[in-house]
Amino acid sequence: MLTLSPRVSQKIAWVFIWGGGAITVLILVVIIGYVLVQGIPSISLDFLLTPPEGGMSGEGGISTVIVATLYLLGLTVVILVPIGLGAAIYLAEYAPDNRFTGLIRYGIEVLAGVPSIIFGLFGFALFVTALHFNFSILSGALTLVCLLLPTMIRTSEEAIRAVPYAHREAALALGATRWQVIWRVLLPTALPGIVTAIILCVGRAIEETACLFVTMGGCKGMPTSLLSCGRTLSLHVYYLATETNNFEGALATAAVLIITILVINSITNLLSSRFQRKMRGAT
């Protein structure tokens, strides 16, 4: 076997390494580029404001889909934040270092790894069937909450822990109860981090398809209550792509979806870097 000089093998390795980076970027560009280039031309105000038509044509817009998505996200956040934040506060401030806490953390870790379709099965068995919520935004939201709990708890806990200890000491020295410290000092200080956590969860919720596929019902009408069935943007992309031949519509909806996610990502990044700077500056 030919032995190469270290310099030469480094050069070869560099080619592969840069190649790897280039291919990764290429994949990204191809996917996002294709969707945006094909999809954006079909997006118009009309598209956003008219409801999808029935039948097999898949024509029409996505107004009801947008509304249903917003309902779903709203409901999910309202339920997720109290529970997730509460758990994060417990883990950051109250939890003793014992087995029980270890068990809770273990539960959160495991939950984080469960595939989305299993949450779908669970949601279908519990919320849709056993609790008789049927295919509805409510069932979808509750399922999403279960899916997102680990993310919300982890990120919020990090935000709360990031608050410098000096803050706590100062408040306690002034005679505050533990809860007062949390409510009046920690949470307000950690707020940007917590908001980042919420937005992160919203971002993940928007992408979700599999678990909503079997809990939301996929109907295309305008939802009138939390018990209406509905479709999210992701689901609509799926239905358009597979059910109808309207690939244009599917790509347009996908473009809307990607743009939304890009916006959410940027906001998250901005907020989190501001929060980190603020925390670093305070010590």
Next chain:
Amino acid sequence: MNRKQLSKGLTLVTAAVLAVAVALTGCTGNGGTTTISMAGSTTVQPVAEALSDEYMTNVDTTVTITVAGGGSSVGVESAGEGTVDIGMASRAIKQEEFDEYPDLVVHHIASDGIAIVTDSDTSVDVTCLTILETRAIFSGNITNWADVGGANQTINVHAREEGSGTRAAFEDMVMGDEVITGEAALWPSNGALRTAVAGEPYSIGFLSFGYLDETVDAFALDAEEGGECVEATVENALSGDYPVVRPLNMLTDGEPTGKVDEFITWILGVDGQAIVAQDYIPVGPTS
């Protein structure tokens, strides 16, 4: 607001939201509008949507009708459990299902032909198939278009997943005792199958009449082995010449009452059947 009251809020807010949600479960009619929920077969779904759009706009504006998919089995189960007002099924109801839901009432609102389709872009040089040839193709015994008089190309088979009402009807009426080959690509709905068949050259699949469009070509079928080739059209299905036709049913838990009854009566009436007749086979007079 007083901080003290606020601080009790964390779990109480959650409980309140959930309580409201549960309370909503009890309300079926909010204010002036009634909601009729429908779910089930993807074959019946388009005509159900067309019917409900027309009904909501021009017949009774106080009613909101929602149509969801899910498949024939979901339609039967949902109707039987009372989860939806009207279930949809694209096949006859099985005895086990009647055993489980003895109160199930079947409303035969339309009939539907099943077309054997191929993609419309490439030409397989075959326009007519006998039932036996179709059976052999789908069971994997014939694998090349040349064996049925067409181009020398492998036949790419598409079918529906098990549990589909359309597949059950197809197996009943065409396959007989043979099973569909394991080489077939399976899809969860009529629409998905049509998209797949339209996208792959030299393909074959079975599709509800209501889903036929310009992306797929339907074969004429010869039921007699040497008899006439009958085109896959609504007229031929109505006249009974086209051999593969199955019922489209709407199911209710017990006899329908109130707005649901009005809706179903309208569907079976002249106006409803006229809409059915656009893509499917009506069961009643259309004028």
Next chain:
Amino acid sequence: MARYFTNRLAKYAVFISATVSFIVLLAIVVFVFRDGLPAFQEVGFFDLLFGSTWRPQQDEYGILVMVVGSLQVTAGALLLAVPLGIACAILLAEVAPPRVRQLLRPAVELLVGIPSVVYGLVGMVLLVPAIREYFGGRGFSVLAASIVLTAMVLPTIISISEDSIRAVPASYKEGSLALGATRWQTIRQVLLPAARSGIGASIVLGMGRAIGETMAMIMVLGNSIQFAITPLDMTRTLTGNIAVEINYASGIHENALFATGIVLLIFILIINSIAVVALKRGVRAHTFT
């Protein structure tokens, strides 16, 4: 006094919130097992798990094809994603100048944010016809699924591997360079071995993500009930099995789908436990310098 009451109340409230996750996990296990075990009983454990025929109409409920299918697409994805991912991780951690890193890192994070349906859509519209054209077969294939999964799994491998490489104590690297090694020799013979627990964990986590993927799989694999002999053949994954048929199933068929869910859950639990152990080992290995 009011604030002590609130203090106590709050303590209980947050404690309850914390247990919710665990309760949800338990509930999931309970519900999935409740609806899945009857299938194991009726069909027989070995027949269900190792049966190679899935034909519910004929009362056959063997899920071996789906197990193999899931493993195939995951293996295919890892085959592509691991070299690419590690190369990219090395690039980000050691080789790239800051300017490039500023562009590349957000790009990788962006890949995470793309919904699986979009991957499935692009796969259906671009990849499947391309494979049909240039490689033959029907286009719907293990190859298509593997490529799609690679794109989805890459970010996980890249970011965790990059963190692991960075976490290697600087003294290792400095020592190696001081002895006259080139940067590549340092990377290959010092940094990578030191980071191998973390890299291993990233691969295992990526594997978990691949096995759990659903929507993209039902759009590009063809969902057939046969084994895929070549990468150009169609097949079905465990997740695809559930998603494609759950809407139409009732009775024992539905139970069999929940049983598929049980098998999937167990796979994931095993995979994640391995990942957790590997990550912990990585942390411990570096706390001595």
